[in-house]
Amino acid sequence: MTGQDADRNDLRLDSGRPHPARMYDWYLGGKDNYPVDEAMGRQMLALDPRVPVMARVNRAFMHRATRWLAQHGIRQFLDVGTGIPTEPNLHQVAQRIAPDARVVYCDNDPIVLAHAAALLRGTPEGVTEYLQADVREPAAVVEGARKVLDLGRPVALSLVALLHFVSDEDGAHELVNRLLAELPSGSYLMMTHATADFTPEESAAATEKLKAAGVTLALRSRAEFARFFDGLELVEPGVEVVHHWHPELGDPVPGQDDGVIPGYGAVARKP
Template sequence: MTGRPTDETDTSRPHPARMYDWYLGGKDNYPVDEEMGRQMLALDPRVPVMARVNRAFMHRATRWLTEHGVRQFLDIGTGIPTEPNLHQVAQAIAPGARVVYCDNDPVVLAHSAALLHGTPEGATAYLQADVREPDAVIEGARAVLDFTRPVALSLVALLHFVPDEDGAHELVDGLLSQLPTGSYLMMTHATADFTPEESTAAVEKLTAAGITLALRSRTGFARFFTGLDLVEPGVAVIDRWHPELGEVVPGQEDGVIPGYGAVGRKP
């Protein structure tokens, strides 16, 4: 464990961001996160592959967006930094790109310095805020981003932790409503469409540990993009969205990855 717990860090319960870090081979997690991670592996050994596929989608989508002229990114649910980070991908193509990272986890805050080393021409910033408070997120992001110009909103592997009854779709609609025409939504989401039994068992285990997991169908995921113009190929299994823009994640070829990804433009 390279990071130290802060006063706000609860090390008695697993946390999705720290579990994700463990899946990716990171060291910023605790025994409770590893234990729950191993329980998830027992249900589906490809869970670490899924984590890497999500990360690879973010890289590909960021490349696509930057190559198509986007120069501003708002990444909510950033998670513990893992290189290359979004700003490194974007600024490698457009050095002047501006990126705001946002997360509500104190562990992510403790490692936020790793997110702030960008190009001299561009800008990177970290905002501690919760997606459930979209007005606070947008207000904080305005200090770095110009909301008269297009912004790419990144919600990668986040909304499956927000159930419908907590207003998941309303949160996304509220965020998009404050972004100008020409902005984009890039998003991934876990699903039970392909592995119903394993997914049901995973939801039960995580719920017992205090983690909400709201798996959505393809239709439920596509609803987040209502009113947006989907970038081809539209809603796709995560690893099948513009695979030519990245590299194959070892293991992703072993069956269907149980998640969807898409990018949509605000008209």
């Protein structure tokens, strides 16, 4: 189901428990969230006041990585775990460099579907589309993406701030492998992931609070994050803390200091 043919009158919004996409929206100062999302967001802030900065740092990584990919010839993007639209969106960054870029957004939260029209305002030369699907169903993601993207040509798979909500029991690494298996040589994986490496006590408390609210948080170490890129060719500087990945390609994030943001990012090419 795409953004153009989805029935937006059939949205099953669960406002009774927090959802990562809506919490992320609250961290970014958005209005598309519920009191339950704000309440959980405030609990996270009590554990680590930098959480909103972490959200902005992830967005900034997406902008820089998309810019790098477009500058290096990538013209197709599959963004899984899109989240609620916050400008500039991925297609706006890509199409400023390559107006003919084709972008498919994918998310499983109906509230994102409700705002999908904002994701579809691209250039006349390019294509933007929205797919309602879950990363845990990679076959459905690929089937929907195939209607818009030419999977015989390189595609950048974006998994920004997503896989730390997918547990090992749900096969996080296997899901990424299955998505990449459908993409040709010359495709890329761009990804960020939260970690407990730098804040173990705060991270353990956050994991337990979210678990009690029905939200999975699977924080992974640097080595566990690097496993997602097994068999791929990492773009320099390889696996890095998120804000240290090609900072020259973007602007500093407001509120970010010289401290380490507890998350990793990387971009890698499929040989």
